[in-house]
Each structure stands twice: as structure tokens, then as C-alpha cells.
Amino acid sequence: MEKILDRIVKKNKIKTKFGNVANYIPGLDKAGKEDLGICLLDMDGNRYVHGDYNKKFTIQSVSKPIALMLAMLDNGVDYVFSKVGTEPTGDAFNSMIRLETAIIKKPYNPMINAGAIAVSSMIKGKDKEEKFKRLLDFFKMVTENDTLEYNEEIYSGENRTGNKNRAMAYFMKDQGVIESSVEDSLDVYFKQCSIEVTTVDLAMVGMFLARNGRLSTGEKIISDYQAKAVKSLMMTCGMYDGSGEFALKVGIPSKSGVGGGIMSVLPNKMGIGIYGPALDKKGNSIGGDGILEDLSKELDLSIF
Template structure:
């Protein structure tokens, strides 16, 4: 496995030059564009890492999967999906166009920014601090990494430049999708996106989802397995933004990307995969990371279809 991973990384490094670092969050332009790494976690305890798997990056939109299952645990599907839809949009992850032109006015799914902001507002807590504390504790538990922290520089950069997210949030407040204080809720959202992780961390999250919410280390069922299945279904249909259909055909496993360069992938019952490659394609996905996952899926016959 180790030799396979290193060979696949080497094959896909040339794709890095065709991508770019995101500029709309200024701090993300400081990332190492040439970084490329992978980590695999399996239920039997075996783990494999290759390339820059120790490289730290912010989790960004990968966090949406976890906040979704937390909100589902807090309220159940009926409440969540009264306010957030279940369909792909075909639009960019930060588009707000359909919020206004489609009725009833609600985000199409929890994997786009509008939907994730709405979901974060539904996580229980008496204050933004209590909410982010719950989120951080859950991330630390499922990654088995008690040292996880929020990257304060990137958090502040997102907060300062997040006017499009702010506009979407205020619109959703106006139409009744969000009931919480907008600025407090956005603060939680910006913080959750700024959690700093490695490939190992997100591969552990992927393993947790592959085990349908059972924590490998203790055997404890932390999340209703039905909610992890919902999350994985969204990952297949919406997890790679408006490239999700192409990814499903070419790779064939549930995955969620983030503009920090990470991709978390899940092979149900078999493994969690974490990939990092900060150089992004035009749709906001790691350009070399997609190539790596495509090759791994083909070589290891991972597609669920």
C-alpha cells in the first residue's frame, strides 16, 4: 500500500501547476501550493501516509459534514430539512442566486455555504461560545486528536472578507430559515471552517463515517447510523460542489472538499481517506487531490457503484 500511494502521488504532482490558491480569503494565499499528501485509516487499525500528510491546513467546507450530523442529532431530519433542501444546485458553493429565485426560499443542500450556515445556526447552544465548544469537542473526539485548534489568522481573514456569506445569512434570517443572531452564528461558522487539521485527522473523520458513527477506539455508537448515511449521501451528490457528478463517475466514493485544499473521502466499511493539495481547480477542489483519489479508487477498486 505504501509504495502504491507514493507512486500515485508522484504521478499526480504535475497537476499542481494547473491550479491556483484561493484569493478571496487572503490568508489562504500563504499556503504551500506544492504540498500534496495522503493518509488512509482502516477499521483494523492499519494506517498509511505518503507525501506531505503532516502538512497543516484549515478544514473549511469539510466541516459541513460534521456540523450536519451534529444538527441532525440535536433536532432530527424533519426539522433540519424543513429549512434546508436535499438537492444538488449545479452552482458554485458560494452562490446565492437560487435563494431568491426559487420558492420556498431555502438553501438547496447542507454542503453549499448557505445551507451550511443555516445548519450551523441549528446546533444547540446558549451562546456562540458554547456552540463552537461543542463542535471542537466533537472534532477532537472523532479524530482522536486533543490538540486540534482554530487557526486564528485564517478565522479573522474569513470574518473580515466574508461579506457574501454575511449577505446570505441576513437573507435567510429575513425569510425565516435562520432564527439565531446572524453575526453570532457567522462567527461560529467562520471558526468551524478555520479548524486546523492534517490528512490524518480528516482520514479519521472519514473512518468514523465509514463505520456509520461508531468510534473505532471504543466501539461506541456516537451518532445515529441513519444520520451518517444521510451525510454520506450528501457527500456523493453535493460534496464536491458543482463537480460532484463528475467525481461520482470518475472516483465513485463519498467525498467532501474544502478550499483549504483538503478532501475527505469515505469507503463504507473499508477506510477513511484524507488528501491535501492546496492548489485548486476553478470549482474550488484540490486539482491534484482529485487525480490522486481517481487513481486510488481505480487501483484498489473502491467505487461504491
């Protein structure tokens, strides 16, 4: 496996020169464009790593499946999906056009920004500080990493420049999708996107879902149905408006983020974490996408 990863990472590192590091959130542009790393964990406890696997980066949209898990635990599956849909959009992750044009005025799914903000608004707590603490503690639990914290610089930049996210949130408040404070909900969302992780942390989340919501100790945290819901949405919506092509070429439930991370799940087999901040035009790691395509072909990993 080490030889396979070495060859595939080297091959796809060349692609990073064709991507661009995100710069619309202050601080993200500090990432090294050529960075590329992977961590693969399997059900037997084996860990395979290569490249820049241990570099810290902000989780960004890879946080969405994790927040969704806690929202379902807090509110139940039926309530969450009464506020947020389950259909892919075909639009960019930060598009707001369907919020107004859809017959039912709710976000299409929890993997786009509008849906994720709505999900973050459902986290229980007496104030925004308690809500985020509960969410961060949940992140720490599913990654089995008690050292996780958020990046204050990135959070401040997201909060300061997140005008489109703010517009979507207030529109959803007007439609009754968001029932709590808009600014509190946004604060939780911006902070969750700013949590710093490594590929190992993402692979641990992938393993958590591969085990249908169990920690490495065997403790059951979410139900099989909740785990299935998260993996299904990752498969259909997790790679932004490139999800359909990704399903065809790779066939692995995955969630990307503009910080360069990708978290992937092979049910009952393995969890994969990837870091590559050079993004394609749809906001996905260009090198990471290539790694997953090559791994899927070589190891026959597609779930289809």
C-alpha cells in the same frame, strides 16, 4: 499500498502546477502550491501515509459534514432538513442565486455555503462561545484528536471579508431559515471553517463515517440513518459543482474544501484524508482529485 501511494502521489503532484491556491480568504495564499499528501486508514487499523500528510491546514468546507452531524443530534433529522434541502445545485459553492429563485426559500443542501451557515445556526448553546465550544469538542471527538484548535488569523480574515456569506445569512434570516442571531451564526461558521487539521484528522472522520458513526472504541455517536444521510449528501453534493463528474470518475463519498483538504469515505472499508492546496476552477484540490481517481481505478473503490 505504500508503493501504490508513492507512485500515485508523484504522478498527481505534477498537476499542482495547473491549479491555484485560494487567495480570497486572507491567509490561505500562504499555503505551498506543490504540497500534496494522503492518509489512508482501513477497518483493520492499518495506516498508510505519503507526502505532506502531516501538514496543518484549515478545514474550510470539509467541516460541513461534521457540523451537520451535530446539528442532527441537537435538533433531529426532520427539523434540520425542514430548513435545508438535500438536492445538488449545479452552482458554485458560494452562489446565492437559488436562495431567491427557488420556490421554497431555503438552501438546496448543507454542503454549499448557504446551507452550511444555516446548519451552523442550529448548533445549541446559550451564546456563540458555547455553540462553537460544543462544535469544536464534537470535532475533537470524531477525529479522536483533543489538540484541535482554530486558526485566529484565518478566522479573522473570513469574518472581515465574508460579505457574500453575510448577505446570504441575512436573506435566510428574513426567510425564517435562520432563527438565531445572524452574527452569532456566522461567527460559529467562520470559526469552524478555520479549524486546523491534517490528513490524518480527515481520514479519522472518514473512518467514523465508514463505521456508521462509531469511534475506534466502538462507541456509537450518531445513528446509522444520520451517517447514511451525511454520506449520501457528500456523494451528491460534496465536491461543489464538480460532484457529478466526481461520482462518475471516482464514485466515493467525499467532501472538499478550499483549504486543499478532501475527506473521503469507503463505507465499511476505509477513510481517506488528502491535502493539496492547488485548486481547480471549481475549488477542489486538483492533485487530490487526481489521487482519488487513480486510487479508485486501481483498487476498484467506486461504490457503484
